[in-house]
Amino acid sequence: MSDRNRFFHLSRRQVVRGLLASSAFGLTAKLGSGCAQSTSSPEAGDQGGAVPDQLVVGFLYVGPKDDYGYNQAHAEGAAAMAANVPGIKIVEEASVPETSAVAEAMRSMIEIDGAKVLFPTSFGYFDPYILELAGEFPDVQFFHAGGLYQAGVHPNNVGSYFGFIDEAQYVAGIVAGHTSKSGKLGFVAAKPIPQLLRNVNSFTLGARSVNPKATTQVIFTGDWAMPVKEAEATNSMVDQGVDVITCHVDSPKVVIETAERRGVFSSGYHANQSSLAPKGYLTGAEWDWSSIYTSLGEQFMAGKTLMAGDIPHILRGGIADKFCKLSPYGPAVSDQAKADADAALAALSAGELIIYEGPLQTNDGKEVLPSGKGLKIDDLELEKMNYLIEGVNGSVS
């Protein structure tokens, strides 16, 4: 009798312990966001035949490969490189945090898989992790998305590539400006950094080029992945009468889905999200890493390297250089909008259209550009952007 009684006591305590520890595990394992795919195997068989001219290229992502956003855009590019360039074999690691974990992951790719080229795609991998590994492995090339390379300061085997996706946002803005009935557009934004402000301002300029009365409401969520705040921001903007919503966050999934559920239009970012919003998806500013990675892959196979100087250390470009593109137009886009957007695309490709042209004012009345002056898309002045232009409701501080 007394034995059973004691067992009963013990068991209750164990249950409490088990519950506590399981919830701790839930937090650890980020069960909330654990939505990784189960089918995408880049190259199932690991028996990569001993072709002498085979090159192993490693890709590292900070989140899952199917996030409908930043990481998916890179993963699609990686898959395109493997498919289009014979002799390239890719190895991939997803959900690698910006800690010593990424240094270890890169090291394993180099030492175990024999990778000669690495694409650590997250912005935060650069300093110190890429720089340290690059110093240690001078014959391995490191390509980093984001334009941080400085000649003379950083190792010779590091390169940056970087796209002016605000050109695509400008065209998306044209479509949004045409489609919006209320003239109120919404922009769910993460943090007020220059690259993001460029997107907000370009989107607004695009919209105002076809509808001068259009305004953009911007809401900053404070971080790159804040699904709850992103949904709240979307909902509150819809309540205010906004009828086209776009965003710049790591994964636009929540914003696009919420907008679709609320019956308003949406414009994507990073990758193609049309499957999330079959009715309201207008278009979206997408990275075109497939074209860039394929071209880089061909250069690798031709024996070109950063170290020899055959590949430039900084690759930059916009629509014309195929760094970015627009999602295919959705069903709600009018013919007039398509015509204007296509015209802008053609002008951007030809390098004839300057997005930032005077007279241009910030939304608190300061002059950015006087009449007759313009800033080209690759002007370094734009990389320091710390303002929102007239027509944007919101504040950077």
Place this chain on the structure above:
Amino acid sequence: MLAYQPWRPALEAIVLRLGALLIAFLIFGLFCALAGANPVQVYGSIFKAAFGSWSAWQNTLIRASPLMLTALCTALPARLGLVIIGNEGALVVGALAATLAGLSLGPALPGGLLLVTMALASLVAGGLWIMVAGALRHYRGVNETISSLLMNYIAIALMNHLVQGPLRDPSFVTKPSSAEIARAAWLGNLPNTRIHYGLLYGVIACFLAYFLIQRTTFGFAARTAGGNVRAARIAGLPVGKLTLAVCFLGGSCAGLAGMVEIAAVQRRLNESIVANYGYSGILVSFVARHNPLAMLLVSVLLGGILASGGILQRSHGLPDATVMVFQGIVFLCVLFSDSLYGRFPIFQERVRPPAKTPVSV
């Protein structure tokens, strides 16, 4: 009488843990088979990537070292009967204090002294942080689990605010960060390895904690208070002071983990300091049944599992969450094996003590 066959409970602990691991491996093998990978090959890869070579061992130990320190933040108060899960917050506050100390005293002090100052700052800051949860518990009756958990968010928000505002180094564009600490204060690696000295700190801290809890009157008093607060009070133990002191010690270990992360890995403070080391530490502590020596082994096991995450993706085409599934299965099996203690007669003491004095668990 009690020490008649001391190997039996020890054997029980070992056999139950190993059995749990075996069951976990079977379940995960099944999972792999369902996901289309050969379980035997998968285990071969995991072993190779975690423990198969010196390089793999280093990878494992690098990942294990912060966990040893953060786990102590749960383990020490647990001996007092408190469930503290503020590890992440204490780590962040420790990192913040270390950065502030490193930046403000950087030019003035020589390297070694600067490192010691940073370590002291992190110890004090992390300790005080968790001590608040202990004090709330003791004086105001606030549930320490909830308060320490919520304080994590405060710590992270405070750190984010500072690195985005007053502490921000505008010339560092990768992400909002503090300025870099002076090169003299960088924590180096153990000779001929790429493992930083943080591992050593972790091992030493775990041994110290074990000694403190098991071999000193302070530890005995803490365990007594943890066993029965009223009895401890009647015996004249200063429960309040004990609570504060143990919470301080636990928090300071997690704070030190933050300092190591800054001085050895990141070199500047930013949001990357929030890398789940604190929450993983809770897991380590519970699996090790709050025994600091067992925590060393569990940390290495967890480090090995994390180190093998890459190879599962690269060689077997398994999704990136697989390693989390593996970790979850292993730890749930180990935790539920707890409920089997005392259920196998073979592990019981053969000579029964008189019925009224049961052997303590």
